[in-house]
Amino acid sequence: MTIQLDRPTRPDDLTDLIGRHTAGYSLEAPLYTSREAFDLDMAAIFTKHWLFVAAEAEVPEPGDFVTVQVGPSSVIIVRDDDEQVRAFYNVCRHRGSRLLDDARGSVGNLVCPYHRWTYNVDGRLLHADNQPAGFDCSRFGLKPVHVRSVGGFVFICLADEPPADFDDVAARIDPYLAPYELGRTKVAHQIDIVEQGNWKLVMENNRECYHCDGHPELTSAYFPLHGYTAEDVPPRLRRTWDRFEKATAALQASCVRQGFPLDGMRELDNRPTGFMVAHAPLDGAGKSYTAGGESVCRKRLGSIADDRFGDFHLHMQPNSWFHLLSDHAVVFSVLPLSPDTTLLRSTWLVHADAVEGVDYDVPTLTHVWSATNAQDSAFVARTQRGVEDPGYQPGPYSEVEGDVEAFVSWYVSRVRAHLATTAY
Numbered sequence: 001m002t003i004q005l006d007r008p009t010r011p012d013d014l015t016d017l018i019g020r021h022t023a024g025y026s027l028e029a030p031l032y033t034s035r036e037a038f039d040l041d042m043a044a045i046f047t048k049h050w051l052f053v054a055a056e057a058e059v060p061e062p063g064d065f066v067t068v069q070v071g072p073s074s075v076i077i078v079r080d081d082d083e084q085v086r087a088f089y090n091v092c093r094h095r096g097s098r099l100l101d102d103a104r105g106s107v108g109n110l111v112c113p114y115h116r117w118t119y120n121v122d123g124r125l126l127h128a129d130n131q132p133a134g135f136d137c138s139r140f141g142l143k144p145v146h147v148r149s150v151g152g153f154v155f156i157c158l159a160d161e162p163p164a165d166f167d168d169v170a171a172r173i174d175p176y177l178a179p180y181e182l183g184r185t186k187v188a189h190q191i192d193i194v195e196q197g198n199w200k201l202v203m204e205n206n207r208e209c210y211h212c213d214g215h216p217e218l219t220s221a222y223f224p225l226h227g228y229t230a231e232d233v234p235p236r237l238r239r240t241w242d243r244f245e246k247a248t249a250a251l252q253a254s255c256v257r258q259g260f261p262l263d264g265m266r267e268l269d270n271r272p273t274g275f276m277v278a279h280a281p282l283d284g285a286g287k288s289y290t291a292g293g294e295s296v297c298r299k300r301l302g303s304i305a306d307d308r309f310g311d312f313h314l315h316m317q318p319n320s321w322f323h324l325l326s327d328h329a330v331v332f333s334v335l336p337l338s339p340d341t342t343l344l345r346s347t348w349l350v351h352a353d354a355v356e357g358v359d360y361d362v363p364t365l366t367h368v369w370s371a372t373n374a375q376d377s378a379f380v381a382r383t384q385r386g387v388e389d390p391g392y393q394p395g396p397y398s399e400v401e402g403d404v405e406a407f408v409s410w411y412v413s414r415v416r417a418h419l420a421t422t423a424y
């Protein structure tokens with residue numbers, strides 16, 4: 001756990017730290033280490049914004065549920081009998097017992113283990129024993145959490161009034177996601193990693209490839225040109241650049257041919273629901289995440305008609321990133337557990353009809369991102385150790401860390417907005 005060598009951080013210290021943040025620099029240490037900053041992040045970020053928490057494929061049938069922990073709140077994500085995905089606080093409306101203990105499963109109804117109050121999976125209270133005449137079940141349905149499904153991904157928001165810009169973001173990203181038909185996928189594999197670092201370090205680490213020399217498996221799938229432009233690519237990489245340009249043109253032509261949207265969008269730090277989307281070609285065969293670029297699943301997703309369709313990626317603030325390829329998707333959700341531990345959930349999705357052992361095998365499917373996750377975990381843990389050291393002071397971002405800066409800038413602006421409306 002974090003050791004505070006000097007006086008504890010007080011909320012007014014945090015207000016000062018956020019207020020004096022220097023643009024272009026990493027955050028000051030207590031924002032990564034203190035319990036007070038963690039609580040502030042829960043209040044300002046994780047209970048105020050839309051969070052990616054599950055793929056729809058995790059709850060394929062009515063009654064299927066997952067539970068997720070968002071700060072102090074446990075939330076049930078469940079598919080109801082009309083096949084709508086719903087979300088509820090995992091709290092009984094009688095005297096507050098936790099309803100579900102498991103991380104996932106399937107139920108007919110939601111039955112409280114304490115006194116057996118029984119709820120439909122749409123949240124309605126169906127039955128409560130020993131009530132007086134006139135007891136009105138309709139007054140005691142489960143407390144709902146705002147939930148939206150976009151392109152097969154489930155987002156929740158714990159705020160009473162969620163950021164209204166999510167409708168706009170959903171409408172704009174949905175055409176990019178729709179061709180993959182992620183609602184018709186299945187979970188091929190899922191891994192939970194407890195990162196030994198603050199959630200912001202996990203996000204910052206994801207938002208740059210400055211460290212990508214540490215990812216030999218991942219970088220062998222992409223063109224090794226990160227950080228270069230046509231103007232400054234060195235002579236030794238000129239031929240690689242030419243191949244990259246050809247692959248980019250082919251990917252763009254494929255988008256046009258298939259009638260899919262092509263242009264990237266980048267609105268990471270100027271709105272409550274920050275996001276970006278982009279297509280990127282892959283090296284080698286250009287089909288999927290392997291050293292040679294070959295496919296890892298024989299069944300293509302959705303209406304994608306081209307194996308060689310590169311990587312479409314979506315990044316969303318505050319807690320997610322997504323990679324969609326012609327043959328699978330791998331998606332990531334970040335949920336803080338404590339000031340210095342964070343749950344990273346990685347989920348691999350394949351076509352619903354793909355058969356393990358026939359169309360794909362899990363080790364091959366997951367190889368690149370399993371290795372990448374392990375390498376990133378080590379980077380996050382070593383950074384957490386560093387920011388806890390009294391010798392740490394914020395450092396400057398490089399030219400290739402623009403998306404880290406955008407994340408931190410988004411974070412600072414959202415916390416400032418929260419502090420401006422909250423008596424702390």
Ligand code: FES
Nearest residue numbers: 092094095112115
């Ligand atoms: Fe759930 Fe009593 S607390 S039925």
Ligand code: FE
Nearest residue numbers: 205206215376
């Ligand atoms: Fe990384």
